[in-house]
Amino acid sequence: MNDVAVSLSQHLRAVAAPTGDLAIVLGQLAVAGKLVARELAHAALGGRLGTTGGINVQGEVVKKLDLWANDVMVQALEASHLVCGMVSEEMDEPLHLPDRCAQAKYVVCFDPVDGSSNLDVNGVVGTIFSIRPKQGRGADHLKIVPTTPFTSRFDGVDAFTLEPTIGEFIRSHEKIQIPSRGHIYSVNEARAPVWQPGILRFVDYLRAPDRATGRPYTARYVGSMVADLHRTLLEGGIFLYPAEAGEDAKSSGKLRLQYEAAPMAFLVEQAGGKASTGSERILDIHPTSPHQRVPVVIGSRDDVVRAEEFVAGRH
Ligand code: AHG
Ligand code: MN
Ligand code: MN
Numbered sequence: 001m002n003d004v005a006v007s008l009s010q011h012l013r014a015v016a017a018p019t020g021d022l023a024i025v026l027g028q029l030a031v032a033g034k035l036v037a038r039e040l041a042h043a044a045l046g047g048r049l050g051t052t053g054g055i056n057v058q059g060e061v062v063k064k065l066d067l068w069a070n071d072v073m074v075q076a077l078e079a080s081h082l083v084c085g086m087v088s089e090e091m092d093e094p095l096h097l098p099d100r101c102a103q104a105k106y107v108v109c110f111d112p113v114d115g116s117s118n119l120d121v122n123g124v125v126g127t128i129f130s131i132r133p134k135q136g137r138g139a140d141h142l143k144i145v146p147t148t149p150f151t152s153r154f155d156g157v158d159a160f161t162l163e164p165t166i167g168e169f170i171r172s173h174e175k176i177q178i179p180s181r182g183h184i185y186s187v188n189e190a191r192a193p194v195w196q197p198g199i200l201r202f203v204d205y206l207r208a209p210d211r212a213t214g215r216p217y218t219a220r221y222v223g224s225m226v227a228d229l230h231r232t233l234l235e236g237g238i239f240l241y242p243a244e245a246g247e248d249a250k251s252s253g254k255l256r257l258q259y260e261a262a263p264m265a266f267l268v269e270q271a272g273g274k275a276s277t278g279s280e281r282i283l284d285i286h287p288t289s290p291h292q293r294v295p296v297v298i299g300s301r302d303d304v305v306r307a308e309e310f311v312a313g314r315h
């Protein structure tokens with residue numbers, strides 16, 4: 001038998017030595033992932049889709065499942081006894097657990113349901129998280145530096161797929177390597193009128209036919225970064241949510257540094273790709289607020305380098 005039965009827990013036991021604390025936190029996140037997956041499978045039948053009627057601190061419509069999944073994540077992480085701070089898209093302020101500080105080692109940042117506009121149509125959604133060592137004492141640890149690397153222990157990107165009938169995540173991909181160049185671009189083109197000129201010229205370039213350089217690229221956009229980056233990790237290409245100008249200006253783009261852009265940047269870099277704002281490496285940005293947004297240009301190395309060249313005005 002080959003690799004068909006490497007479970008996530010077995011994998012974590014192998015790679016998360018010596019203390020196993022990180023494996024415990026990841027194990028709890030896996031439990032939360034299974035609970036959310038189960039809920040999604042039945043939500044439509046149980047009347048649990050739709051909105052709460054509320055708007056979050058970022059001005060976005062809140063879905064019932066956003067809040068439910070947030071509670072599941074908080075409870076699962078609290079139960080680890082190893083986490084004393086959490087930053088979530090669905091919590092206006094970071095959650096600080098002072099009584100855990102003495103023994104806890106980690107702060108976790110998460111987006112409980114990414115792509116939630118797809119929930120009501122049974123589209124692909126996912127949970128994004130990053131685990132960082134706590135910094136300092138007390139609430140100081142919420143001043144998080146996102147570049148704390150686990151690279152020495154987590155070498156590369158392995159993917160695990162939930163096998164629902166046995167309730168286990170089973171390793172489905174080992175050491176994913178993003179092709180150095182792709183043939184797909186992924187961006188919400190309806191926003192093109194408010195893009196900066198460099199991004200506009202870059203996307204025009206990708207659409208222009210040129211056999212020698214493999215153009216035109218083709219377009220795919222789910223509207224769920226987890227889905228669009230899952231494809232990008234496996235097939236290559238480029239995903240963008242650039243900075244915008246105009247009336248409802250998103251001058252820093254839409255995606256949040258701490259629980260969307262940075263975790264995805266980490267995965268993409270670990271898989272040999274590149275993650276940029278268009279002009280700077282995402283993992284070099286130090287956060288200044290919990291829900292800080294950054295422009296995102298991420299994917300195959302050569303495609304991202306080319307995008308940066310356009311942004312810098314070299315084409
Ligand atoms: P969330 O559902 O957590 O609010 O995130 C949605 C994000 C991301 O997943 C996606 O790439 C992007 O928003 C889509 O935004 P547009 O609808 O503006 O394209
Ligand atoms: Mn999101
Ligand atoms: Mn979300």
